[in-house]
Amino acid sequence: MRQSNTYIIVFSLILTAVLGGLLSGVSQVLGPTQKKAQDLDTKKQILGAIPAEKAKLGDMSPQEILDRYAEVISSEVADYEGNLVTTNEKGEPLVAENVNIEKNYKKPAEERVYPVFKYRNGSEVAYILPTYGAGLWDAIWGFVALNEDLETIKGVTFSHKGETPGLGARITTDEVQERYQGKSIVENQELVSVTMIKGEGNPPSKLDDTKVDGLAGATLTANGVNAMLLNYLGYYQAYFNKHSANADAMSMNNQ
Amino acid sequence: MSTETLEKPIVKKEAIFSKRRKKFVIDPLSDDNPITIQVLGICSALAVTTQMKPTMVMAISVTMVLILSNLIISLMRNIIPSRVRIIVQLAVVATLVTLVNEVLKAYAFDMYKELSVFIGLIITNCIVMGRLEAFALGNKPYDSMLDGLGSGLGYSWIILTVAFFRELFGSGKVFGYPVFEAIGMDNLATNGLMVSPVGAFMVLGFIIWVQRTKTGYVEH
Numbered sequence: 001m002r003q004s005n006t007y008i009i010v011f012s013l014i015l016t017a018v019l020g021g022l023l024s025g026v027s028q029v030l031g032p033t034q035k036k037a038q039d040l041d042t043k044k045q046i047l048g049a050i051p052a053e054k055a056k057l058g059d060m061s062p063q064e065i066l067d068r069y070a071e072v073i074s075s076e077v078a079d080y081e082g083n084l085v086t087t088n089e090k091g092e093p094l095v096a097e098n099v100n101i102e103k104n105y106k107k108p109a110e111e112r113v114y115p116v117f118k119y120r121n122g123s124e125v126a127y128i129l130p131t132y133g134a135g136l137w138d139a140i141w142g143f144v145a146l147n148e149d150l151e152t153i154k155g156v157t158f159s160h161k162g163e164t165p166g167l168g169a170r171i172t173t174d175e176v177q178e179r180y181q182g183k184s185i186v187e188n189q190e191l192v193s194v195t196m197i198k199g200e201g202n203p204p205s206k207l208d209d210t211k212v213d214g215l216a217g218a219t220l221t222a223n224g225v226n227a228m229l230l231n232y233l234g235y236y237q238a239y240f241n242k243h244s245a246n247a248d249a250m251s252m253n254n255q
Numbered sequence: 256m257s258t259e260t261l262e263k264p265i266v267k268k269e270a271i272f273s274k275r276r277k278k279f280v281i282d283p284l285s286d287d288n289p290i291t292i293q294v295l296g297i298c299s300a301l302a303v304t305t306q307m308k309p310t311m312v313m314a315i316s317v318t319m320v321l322i323l324s325n326l327i328i329s330l331m332r333n334i335i336p337s338r339v340r341i342i343v344q345l346a347v348v349a350t351l352v353t354l355v356n357e358v359l360k361a362y363a364f365d366m367y368k369e370l371s372v373f374i375g376l377i378i379t380n381c382i383v384m385g386r387l388e389a390f391a392l393g394n395k396p397y398d399s400m401l402d403g404l405g406s407g408l409g410y411s412w413i414i415l416t417v418a419f420f421r422e423l424f425g426s427g428k429v430f431g432y433p434v435f436e437a438i439g440m441d442n443l444a445t446n447g448l449m450v451s452p453v454g455a456f457m458v459l460g461f462i463i464w465v466q467r468t469k470t471g472y473v474e475h
Contacts (some may be wrong), residue, residue, distance in 0.1 A: 003336040003337075003338070005334060008336040008339055011334070011335075011336055011341075011343075012337075012339065012342075013347060015343060016346070019346055019347070019350045022350060023350060023353055023354070026354055026357055027357060030357050030358065030361040032361070033361035033362065034357070034360045034361045037360065037361060037362070037364035037367075038364065041364050041365075041368070082278075109330060134413075164451075189318070
């Protein structure tokens with residue numbers, strides 16, 4: 001059967017309207033649930049940067065994770081100069097958890113905002129910093145937890161969009177992330193970050209406080225991780241210069 | 256007015272699972288399997304099968320999309336203008352896939368993060384378009400749903416089998432459970448080849464080999 005052009009056009013229009021309406025309806029209905037899921041995911045990643053917390057995350061219900069997060073994490077947002085920012089360009093209040101690191105990454109470093117997540121569990125204090133960079137194929141990102149001395153790493157979590165499974169994608173495994181624990185990002189009072197060296201199974205003589213064992217077959221991903229850490233730890237120096245003393249004083253007062 | 260009823264041929268009501276209908280579901284499982292015989296949907300069979308869990312989600316999603324798109328297209332088969340039918344099929348499939356994606360994002364965020372790229376690619380999964388063109392456009396809704404279910408199950412068992420072997424030998428696990436550790440073989444080296452797409456080709460090749468030895472199917 002050969003239909004007229006009018007029939008085809010009317011049919012297409014109705015189909016488009018029905019399908020479009022259906023999709024936007026569903027997106028409206030599911031929107032709040034999706035936002036919650038995304039929020040939980042971000043908070044899981046942030047808490048996951050602290051090794052002791054990460055070990056517990058697996059057994060916790062979503063509500064327990066949110067409660068735990070509210071208990072131990074306080075957050076603020078700084079700009080490139082290290083000054084605190086509380087509103088965005090439109091004047092709306094800025095929430096550190098909602099800052100989109102990927103969007104910020106596309107701006108020049110000076111115009112980005114930098115969220116800081118402060119972890120406090122009893123007398124234990126750590127700063128959790130988001131990082132973002134380029135791996136071999138696509139984006140990589142993660143959170144780095146610095147100890148109170150701001151010189152040693154408490155823990156890291158990494159994620160990636162499209163690194164090679166079994167090679168570069170191994171940055172998401174505990175085995176690789178544990179290598180960073182306790183490493184120093186400072187050498188001779190200078191920020192050097194932690195470098196993942198080439199090759200895997202390197203003898204201890206080649207590793208020191210600022211170097212971790214590499215990934216066999218994924219040197220380019222490792223280079224991406226190195227650049228990401230060095231960049232972002234550098235961006236946060238201004239914030240720490242201005243605020244770490246205050247933060248210490250405040251914690252003293254609280255005790 | 257009353258002529259309408261007269262024109263309808265009197266048909267004997269067919270059983271819900273008549274022999275003819277059972278064939279729709281059973282055929283694609285082996286004799287007319289979408290992956291091993293028709294060689295459709297290979298891309299996703301390679302991409303998602305490194306682990307059992309995401310493969311399971313992918314299998315369920317594809318089956319759902321197949322059943323629903325077959326049903327919808329079959330319901331509309333008499334009003335779809337034949338000149339734009341491919342676009343119409345594409346629009347329906349794309350809508351369903353987007354729905355699956357949105358639902359996953361809301362209720363299984365971890366899966367969504369892992370699979371969202373592949374879920375989007377269900378749209379281009381040849382099995383879906385293939386069944387719509389070959390079956391749903393010319394058959395009744397219920398039959399079309401059975402056909403979708405059959406093709407979906409045929410697709411599912413193949414990718415689940417591939418995933419089982421890839422996860423077992425590639426990461427030493429099944430559904431994330433460390434099998435080799437549990438039976439006391441802690442230091443068994445895993446095979447990195449199985450994690451890469453090459454491993455999927457090999458497992459798939461073995462499945463096709465075994466299947467064709469049994470069924471005697473020969474490519475002409």
